[in-house]
Amino acid sequence: MSTAETWTINRLLTWTADYFKKQQMESPRLEAEVLLGYALGCPRIALYTRFEEIVNDENRAKFREFVKNRVAGMPVAYIVGKKEFYSLNFNVTRDTLIPRPETEHLVIAILDSLKTWPANSALQVADVGTGSGAIAITVAKQAKTSQVTAIDASKGAAEVARKNATELGVADRVKVVLGDLLSGVDPQQKFHAVAANLPYVSDAEFEQLDKTVKDFEPKSALVSGPHGTELIAKLIPQAAAHLHAGGLLALEVSPMIADKVGALLNANGNYEPAAIIKDLAGHKRIVTAKRK
Incomplete structure (x- = not known):
């Protein structure tokens, strides 16, 4: 110029x-x-x-x-510090993943499941691996009677989520906590739905990612381990212990592991048969199962 x-x-x-x-x-x-x-x-x-x-x-x-x-290679969202998700504007930093359109399918699955409970129920929802808080806050905005526990292992991500909850007017109904999946939740706490967009990239897949992701987004929020299912496999029994009967576990996954995640849910024994939801591109993106 x-x-x-x-x-x-x-x-x-x-x-x-x-x-x-x-x-x-x-x-x-x-x-x-x-x-x-x-x-x-x-x-x-x-x-x-x-x-x-x-x-x-x-x-x-x-x-x-x-x-x-x-x-x-820096993504626009990190340059401007903002990203739109579900028609809401979220702060993002390099402590958080950038919210993606595909994740809206996860939000819709949770919202649809909450509608099956009696009107005006005090709905309890957990968002595990909340990052910027996009899922938790969107659910709180849409489901007016819900109380959402947003959990992340990253202190930086939790701070961003709290800021977003405040700016978007739901800080009174979104509680952001530091934690390892659901391990720190009160054993007596029950949820009507658990949402999770956990790391699901395998070590080998990480090396093949575009540089805009690999070089800028937090690796700890992307990579699960050698198989991509490690954290999800850990969450499945934890969620079973915290879900009401009929409560939904909804997981965002890579299309490469969707069938494996479905098999893990079915093998657990505490869930009804798993269902797989495809995104707009026809890729297997969300795996859900209701607690028996």
Whole structure:
């Protein structure tokens, strides 16, 4: 970007979108708009009424740094510190995974299961491996009578989840706690649903991940172990001990391990037959089972 030329918002967007396209990014124009809006401190949509506005040197320098980081592989969500999920805006940091559209299927499975309980029930939900709190907070926003326990082993992630719960107005119904799966939960505590988007990438799969994931997102939130099912296998009996009869365990998984996870649930003996839900791309994404 030459400083000798007049850089309007429209010109910056056009130049950057073309540059991103040459870098083979999937959504070059959208990413350029998100980053420039962040540099200017305004919503992306507001740029459309300001195309001819000249961007000053300070904001152009900010934008240039964002573009540099993006080309280096840093995801846009980490650059701007935000990611939309289920029409809500979540803070994210490199202590948390970036919420993904596929995870909305997990939220829907939980919400559908909660509707089967009597109206106005004091619904108890656990979100294990909460990260940014996207699942827990979305459930609390949608299921108005629910109380959600959001658990994560990462102190940094728990802090982000608490901040999101406060900013999104559900801090009174989302309790964020540090813990190893459900091991720290009161033995008498029962839940109507347990959701978990746990690490499910195997050690070998991790090496094949795109650099935007492998180099920037927290490995501890991605990798389970040699098989990808280690943490899920540990959670299944724990959840059985904490679910009401008829309560749902819903797990987000890799398509590669969906059938194995279903077999683990069926072998446990405490659940009704497992069901597998496919995402919009047709991949096996969510495995669910009700407590007998």
